[in-house]
Amino acid sequence: MEQELSRQKQFFKKIEDIISDNTSLVNELIDILGLSMDSAYRRIRGETSLTMDEIVLLCNRYKISFDSFINLESGNVTFHYNQMGNGIEFFTKYMQSTLQDMKIIHSAKQKQIIYACEDIPIFHNLYYSEIAAFKMFYWMKSILNVSELKDKKFNSEEISNEIKEIGKQIYELYTKVPSIEIWTDTTIQSTVKQIRFYWVSGMFESNDVAIKVCESLKEEVQVIQKQAETGSKVLRPGKDPKYNNNYELFFSEIEITNNTVLVKLNETKMVYIGHLTFNTMSTSNKTYCQETDTWLENIIRKSTPLSGVSEKHRYQFFKNSFAAIDELISEISND
Secondary structure, three states: OHHHHHHHHHHHHHHHHHOOOOOOHHHHHHHHHOOOHHHHHHHHHOOOOOOHHHHHHHHHHHOOOHHHOOOOOOOOOOOEEEOOOOOHHHHHHHHHHHHHHHHHHHHOOOEEEEEEOOOOOHHHHOOOHHHHHHHHHHHHHHHOOOHHHOOOOEOHHHOOHHHHHHHHHHHHHHOOOOEEEEEOOHHHHHHHHHHHHHHHOOOEOOHHHHHHHHHHHHHHHHHHHHHHHHOOEEOOOOOOOEEOOOEEEEEOOOOOOOOEEEEEEOOEEEEEEEEOOOEEEEEOOHHHHHHHHHHHHHHHHOOEEOOOOOHHHHHHHHHHHHHHHHHHHHHHHOO
8 A cells, every 4th residue: 555655656756847936736636636625636646546447548638657556567668649630620630739739848947959850840841931831741651651731832832821830839848948859861851741742743843832831941940040040940930039058969870760858857757659640659667768868878979969069060060951852843843
């Protein structure tokens, strides 16, 4: 019984790490579990054990792995799977869920995101209108097989203002969270290849639309380069002051074959990994998160810093990136 009480307290501590400092744990239990105030306090104090149904509700609400507070056999890890459907409404719900996750991360007193990137982190794409719309269209049409886009060619009007606005809100929250990103040679090339594929396949409404997407990508990369130089993110490039000392960028020669994100919220860690290109699985399993943290630390140690004083390496990396984008613009312009 004493061990069960300890686990329940650990479970509530994990929830407290995730919810905002301005949010009351007892009020959360009242709202989510439909408890009276007295019943909620009795569970927090450990006088009443949580039922299985209550644990499931809380795990689903905060995306906490069930094995994060019980001792399962070694090698067993529980993941939350964010499965996507094949309609625009499912993609909208995905964006809303991502926004909610970012609000939780932003509200934590101590927070950090470490992102090992196969592709440019989704957050950066979402601020720049043309490339944001293109990426969303690409994800829905080519990855998720959204039926409404089956016979459509790309132009930014195919993406609703609602989805675009959610994207900008996600980006704005990301700029306020301290982050470390690990890029490789393929991080930018991945998006360049996606644009080239759409162009040679005739899936842009016109060459002018394709060039606008390339120019939007170039603007995005220019701002990322500036953020790496200053070590600080910006909310609205060229307008707002920077969030000082909250951005580190590294270049890794070790190939990263899947997007892996480690989120640190106070004493709690969570890992998000890509699945089937776009779907996401997440876990707060302590052992898995710690091993992921160790793996990321090892990659960072073996990587070249691109932020701060690393002017030579930063210049060369982004020079090559811009050359790839300019080459594609030239190909499209001469078509």
